[in-house]
Amino acid sequence: MSAHVPSDKSLLEVQDLKIYYPIHAGVFLRHVGDVKAVDDISFDIRQGETLGLVGESGCGKTTVGKGIMRLVDITAGTMDFTRRNGETVDLVPLSRGEMRPIRAEIQMIYQDPYSSLNPRWSVGDIIAEPMRVHQPKLTLAERDEKVAWLLEKVGLTGEQAHRYPHEFSGGQRQRVGIARALSTNPRLVISDEPVSALDVSIQAQVINLMQDLQEEFGLTYLFIAHDLSVVEHISHRIAVMYLGNIVELGPAQRVYENALHPYSQALLSAVPLPDPSLKRPDRIALEGEVPSPLAKPSGCPFRTRCPLAEPSCAEEVPKLQELETDHFVACPIVARTG
Numbered sequence: 584m585s586a587h588v589p590s591d592k593s594l595l596e597v598q599d600l601k602i603y604y605p606i607h608a609g610v611f612l613r614h615v616g617d618v619k620a621v622d623d624i625s626f627d628i629r630q631g632e633t634l635g636l637v638g639e640s641g642c643g644k645t646t647v648g649k650g651i652m653r654l655v656d657i658t659a660g661t662m663d664f665t666r667r668n669g670e671t672v673d674l675v676p677l678s679r680g681e682m683r684p685i686r687a688e689i690q691m692i693y694q695d696p697y698s699s700l701n702p703r704w705s706v707g708d709i710i711a712e713p714m715r716v717h718q719p720k721l722t723l724a725e726r727d728e729k730v731a732w733l734l735e736k737v738g739l740t741g742e743q744a745h746r747y748p749h750e751f752s753g754g755q756r757q758r759v760g761i762a763r764a765l766s767t768n769p770r771l772v773i774s775d776e777p778v779s780a781l782d783v784s785i786q787a788q789v790i791n792l793m794q795d796l797q798e799e800f801g802l803t804y805l806f807i808a809h810d811l812s813v814v815e816h817i818s819h820r821i822a823v824m825y826l827g828n829i830v831e832l833g834p835a836q837r838v839y840e841n842a843l844h845p846y847s848q849a850l851l852s853a854v855p856l857p858d859p860s861l862k863r864p865d866r867i868a869l870e871g872e873v874p875s876p877l878a879k880p881s882g883c884p885f886r887t888r889c890p891l892a893e894p895s896c897a898e899e900v901p902k903l904q905e906l907e908t909d910h911f912v913a914c915p916i917v918a919r920t921g
C-alpha cells in the first residue's frame with residue numbers, strides 16, 4: 584500500500600461515461616452495431632492518489648485512458664477535470680484546440696517502451712518534444728537544462744540525452760517515457776500497463792520510481808494493469824472493470840483483502856495475501872468466456888459467469904452501492920446478503 588496520503592478532493596470526476604466503437608460492414612459500410620468498450624461508468628480520481636484500474640483483457644481499461652486524453656470519441660457522459668488554476672472544466676465537449684492546453688496537464692505513460700519512443704530521435708529530443716508543443720517560449724538552453732534535470736529525476740544522467748533509444752534497456756526506456764510524460768508538469772498521469780513489458784526484476788524499480796515522483800511532484804495517477812499484485816502495491820484505491828462496467832471500487836487494501844464482488848473475488852483468488860493469517864474465500868473458477876462487448880448480456884454483464892446469478896440479474900445493470908465506507912459494489916445480491 585502506498586504510504587503517501589492523497590487528498591479527498593477530486594481531480595477528475597467521470598460521470599456516466601460511455602465510449603462505443605461503431606462497427607461498419609458491407610459494401611455501403613452501414614453501421615451494424617457498437618462495441619460497448621466503456622458502458623456507463625462513474626468514478627473519480629482524487630488529488631495525489633493512485634487509482635488502480637484492473638480487469639481482464641478487452642474489458643475497456645485502455646479505452647478509459649484514451650477517453651480521458653480525448654484520443655477517442657466520447658459517446659456520452661461528462662469528465663470534470665480541475666485545472667492547475669483551480670478552474671473545473673468538462674473535457675467531453677472541448678474542441679481539439681480547447682483541449683490542447685489541458686493536454687499539458689494530463690500525460691500518458693505507455694505500456695511498451697520499445698515501440699513508444701521514436702528510434703530515430705535522441706532521448707533528449709524525445710523528452711523535449713512535449714515542451715516544444717506546450718511551452719514554445721522556452722529557449723533551447725532552457726529546454727536542454729530541463730531535459731537534463733528530468734533525466735536525473737528518473738535515475739538517468741544528463742549526458743544520456745544524446746543517446747538513442749536502442750542504447751537503453753527496457754527499464755531505462757520506460758524511465759525515458761516517464762521523463763517525457765513529466766516534461767510538461769502534468770497533474771494527472773495515465774499509465775497504461777507501464778511495467779507489464781518489463782522483466783519482473785525491473786518492474787519494482789520502475790514502480791518505486793513512480794511512487795517517489797508522485798510524492799515529490801504531487802502527481803495523481805490512473806494506473807492501469809492486469810497484475811493485481813502490482814496495483815495493490817502502488818494504489819490507494821482500486822476499480823475493477825468487467826466488460827465495460829466498473830463492478831467494484833474501494834480502498835486498495837479493502838478490495839485486496841476483502842473483495843466483495845464475485846468477479847473481483849475470482850480475479851483475486853489467484854493472488855496470495857501478504858498476511859498469512861488472512862484467508863481468501865475458496866478459489867472461484869470462472870466458467871465460460873468473457874462475452875463480446877458487441878453482444879453484452881442484458882442486465883448485469885457478469886451474470887453469465889457468476890456463481891451467484893439469479894433470474895432477476897438479467898433485468899437491469901446493477902449500480903455501484905456503498906457497502907462499507909468508500910467501498911462500492913455493483914451487485915444487488917452481495918448488497919442483500921452482505
Ligand SMILES: Nc1ncnc2c1ncn2[C@@H]1O[C@H](COP(=O)(O)OP(=O)(O)OP(=O)(O)O)[C@@H](O)[C@H]1O
Pocket residue numbers: 604618619620638639640641642643644645646647809876
Ligand atoms: N478502435 C477500436 N475499434 C473497435 N473496437 C475497439 C477499438 N479499440 C478497442 N476496441 C475493443 O474495445 C474493447 C475494449 O478494448 P480496450 O483496449 O479498452 O481493453 P483493455 O481492457 O485495455 O484490454 P487489454 O488488457 O488487452 O489491453 C475490446 O473489445 C476491443 O476489442
Ligand SMILES: [Mg+2]
Pocket residue numbers: 644645646775
Ligand atoms: Mg489495454
